[in-house]
Amino acid sequence: MSVLLYNTLSKSLEPFRPMTSGVVRMFVCGPTVYDLSHIGHAKTYTQFDFIARFFRKSGYHVTYAQNITDVDDKIISRARELGVEPRELSARYEARYLEDMAALHNTSVDTYERAHDHIDDIVAQVQALVDRGHAYRLDDGWYFDLSTFPDYGKLSGRTHVEAEDSVARIDENARKRNPGDFALWKARKPGEPYWDTPLGPGRPGWHIEDTAITEAIFGPQYDLHGGAVDLIFPHHEAEIAQQEAASGKVPLVRHWLHTGLLRVDGAKMAKSSGNFLTIRQALDLADFRTLRYAFLSQHYRSSMEFNDVTLANARAARRRVENFARLVDPAHTDSAAALALVERTRDRFFTHLRHDLDTPGAVAALFDYIREQNRQDEPPGPAARALLREVDELFDAFDLEQPAGDDARIEAELTRRRELRAARRFAEADEIRDSLRGRGILIEDTPETTRWWHEKV
Template sequence: MLYLYNTLTRQKERFEPIDPKNVRMYVCGMTVYDYCHLGHARVLVVFDMIARWLRQHGYPLTYVRNITDIDDKIIARANQNGETIQQLTERFIQAMNEDSQALGVLRPDIEPKATEHIAQMIQMIEKLIENGKAYPAENGDVYYAVREFDAYGQLSGKSLDDLRAGERVEVDGFKRDPLDFVLWKAAKPEEPSWASPWGNGRPGWHIECSAMGGELFGQTFDIHGGGADLQFPHHENEIAQSCGANGGLCGHNKPVSGSLKKIDSHVKYWLHNGFIRVDNEKMSKSLGNFFTIRDVLKKYQPEVVRFFILRAHYRSPLNYSDAHLDDAKNSLTRLYNTLNNVKPIEFKLDSNGNNNDYTHKFFNAMNDDFGTAEAVSVLFEIANEANKNDSAELSGCLKTLGGVLGLLQDNPEQFLQGGNNVDGLSADEINKLISQRKIARETKNWAESDRIRDILAEHKIQVKDSADGTTWTRG
């Protein structure tokens, strides 16, 4: 029985899909004007893990993760680079897919692009105007009237009065209320635009997910996810748009803090992953303290980065540093050492995790709001017992449960040799030294053998001689 934390109600709830035969999850994806950073990696990996676990439960899941390919930042970067918007976005979509694949992230079932759904956005804006939730302004923009949606602020816990008094509200003489947000932007010179009933222009950012989610999933669906930074204003505005366009069909009662409360949302469960932090500040492009995925992968194997993300609970802040990545590498190496030393046999996982005490504990952890931190600790318990008893069955259990999280599927020897993501001696250089050492040993040139051994030890290369030959791993 799966329980998850619903940001909307601020409590854990039993997962009961609207239609058990058609579970639907929409996750806000990337704005493709630059390389993805580790904050994006957390979104990619976390919701990949959630999708895997829902499917492990047997739910027929449709997973949608959108691509924002029209945006102020995209236009500015394309102009800066002297290239078309399509050239820019296609290049960074390709880079995003490469980074995702490296991290073991499975492709979503559907990856809609904003520019392919302009018609649906226009239709939704027309419906909002018809329902009295939006209005066209004299400057050609169209705005959402937030005070026409009584439940505005329910997701973020912000009141309209507090927001009105805040400094973050933009002053715009064309708005009826400073809190109103743009749905359609009037065309500007040298910018892409589309025809609409209000003149040429392009959509605002918030409307795209409401329109694409509605087009693909209908008026209501099960899960909407994204990073914690999207909770306000993006997801708050999505609720207002979708409910406003649906004519109040989103409303339902939910138990909140022991009593029934009216909740207005087109989504049943809202999930948000925590930030990655550097020096106690959120990692982001705007702060200039971000590390791109591909830069990190020059120093660390991709699965180390995935393990670093998953060994913390998805809602917790995650502190980035080389020391934390090094520790993740050492920990993951321990698990791979088990698979290398105790050859796993096939382990068929029971659909409810009832194989043994370890699988039972693993399932209990994952069913408690995707508790990967506790699930990973179970992997180490299995590894310790497999090593202690030289148990191929437990080693197989370790590999299978790791696979549920997208871990431990590499060839153990290749992982322990570091792949291509290492500094120092390359695999070819190490193999050449080992061949030279073998010749020195065969000719009893012990001084040369010792010299090569010292070189390998200096680079933390562990050599193991056996009747089957010599193998090596990085320390």
Template sequence: MTIRIYNTLTRKKTPFVPREGGGNGMYIRLFVCGPTVYDYSHIGHARTYVAFDVIVRYLRYRGYEVYYLQNITDIDDKIIARARETGMNCQELAGTFTRAYLEDMRALRVTSVRKYAPATEYIDAIVGQVQQLLELGYAYELDDGYYYDVSRFQEYGKLSGRTLEDAEDTVSRIDDARGKRNKADFCLWKRFKPGEPYWESELGKGRPGWHIEDTAITETEFGPTYDAHGGAQDLIFPHHEAEIAQMEAISGQKPMVNYWLHTGFLKVGGRKMSKSLGNFITIREALQSWDVDTLRLMLISTHYRSPINFTETAMTESRDRLRYIREARKAGVKAGDMKPWIARFVAAMDEDFNTPSVVALLFELAKQMHKTGEDLTPALDEIGEVLGIDFHPPVDQLPHELLAMIKHREELRRQKRWDEADHLRTELEKRGILVKDTPEGTEWTVDRPESRSK
């Protein structure tokens, strides 16, 4: 079967046909915009990077070799401003939050990225692209730096359908210099200002603009054209629009990217996430309250292109679904036919990576196991590997202290000291452990207290 992908550029689903690479047409070059490292990454980042992690895992599952490249913006106005607030230098601050970001990705099981590319390692390539744009007449010089003239690129706006910013766009810096030829012109190279980091170059002392970083990285690693580019929906304009204008002007080759994929907005409690609203949640905070399997299941329960609402209720529902699926493993006592389930999984994922249909399929599969006793765990594990979710009960993840409490409670029950055993049950529940007494002995599962809040 053929994978079909919704392409933001064409605004329709089309069969995914990689550029010829690796000699067999099964080699994919994918670039996804990474974070600007001035703070801890939040659950909006988690939404995007878990989505692309699942997409890449699936492409590899289907036999493709995927070179997944992600940039890290480690020089930017936001980094400079935060460094001033904290008293750190920019390099130190960016290094600290780059390491924190990579730790967060490991904690989320985002393992599919082949290379992380910090922008500051591509300064020569950035300078070279700005020089080319100047020579070709697409850029001009002002007192504070070099700017891209969007009026020179006739197809500016073809990705987003517009040429001016609005309130939902992500803008790294406001390029409002006097003398700009057009309101939408954006900075390519910012001249040095006292107290700011800079690089010596043929353009003079300065630092790169935001948009030019990514095209310098992708041209260096992939060449002027490649298969797919991803990112959050709020990057479509002006960031991704600017990337197209830069690279296609330099290379003369179109399209720069064959397929554009974008994730929908994440809200918290129905509102845009904001520190001022008190609903800003970092990845680290989320993983203190919920395990990674529950979080990943919640994130993929909504299609990657659709908006998603992060709520306590949604997380609780995902936790309960996960528990139900895991408990089904115990019900399987006779061999089942996995092929129909895997075929349905592939059909769902082939249709623009339809993970909500896969989540429904998993619930149906677990229900079948509970009802009939069929052992379908190999299918469950095969799908879980692609989703990055472990459907095994977390049997060996309890601290020694909690295991000791469970064993002590078993001993109290054998001694018929029911009140003390009930007291320990309550204490275990407070610690997130549910116990169930069976004729074969005590069983337990990891739970999350309903009372925890963000």
């Protein structure tokens, strides 16, 4: 069945139709490696990890590429502050970024492409723009001439920089032909990295890195480009202008997907606001499965609040699924009714995902199934286990393989604790609770029973 995706370019839901049937060539803007990656990066890259997993699960052959901006004004400025070489700084934080992605289980990227490794491709693309009359030279480098590309603004619906464009990297030069013209190649400055090229000694502008990289690995057109919504203007607008002007082929990308932004405690995340969280700090607050569930239970295009309540809700939802998974009896023979319930749930789950990757709807279908199955006289069996595993292939947010051998011992300890509480021997009952907590097992008392779960993985 077809997949419907919201296309930022058309601003509508469209059937996903890759250029080659059954093949997805997918690019997502990667980090500029001058500092530790933050929790907003975690949201974006986890959601695109899910998208790549979904396409593969749907039978597509996916090539997922991400760039690493390892030469840039921000890197040079930070390296100068720390008294290190820019290349040393970028290599350090590239390694940290890859460690963070591994810690989040974001494993879908096939190739990370560094700007440093594509200088020849960058120079060739700038030269093509020069040859086609889309670029001009000033004393500080080569600029893209926006007056030569009438389609500029077709992605975002605007052409002028606004105050909130915090990642714009606007290149200032009073002699630019048009206010929005942007640097393609920056002339050499003392103490900065540079390459000797036919364009003159210098280094790439920010926008040109992405299109030179994608042209090198995918050609001038490909299927899907993603990033956070704050990159739509001017960065992705500039990418369209560069590649379509250089190649003459339209469109650069068939489908543009953009993720919503993340806010921390109701405010935009910023170091100056004191609410800035790195991925590493977030992983101290919650394990990777809780973070993944928090991100993936939200629709990818929605903005998201990140706070203690968000994490608590994500933990509680995970526990419901994991507690249900512990009820599965793999030796049970599923009835026809149980098999039919699983199949209906699977159909609902994937129907939601095929409609613009509606993960909240898919999660709701899963919880509806758990409620319905819990009302049945028979225990969940192999079909339930297969469904949960299929869900987790995409979400990677549930611990479905908790050691079964410990369950009987834990239940025995909880039975003993209930007996002690009934006898009002609360201090001894609390010792059992604390012993379990020390082993990473938390318990919750309800009027009907005592539930337990493994807190950490």
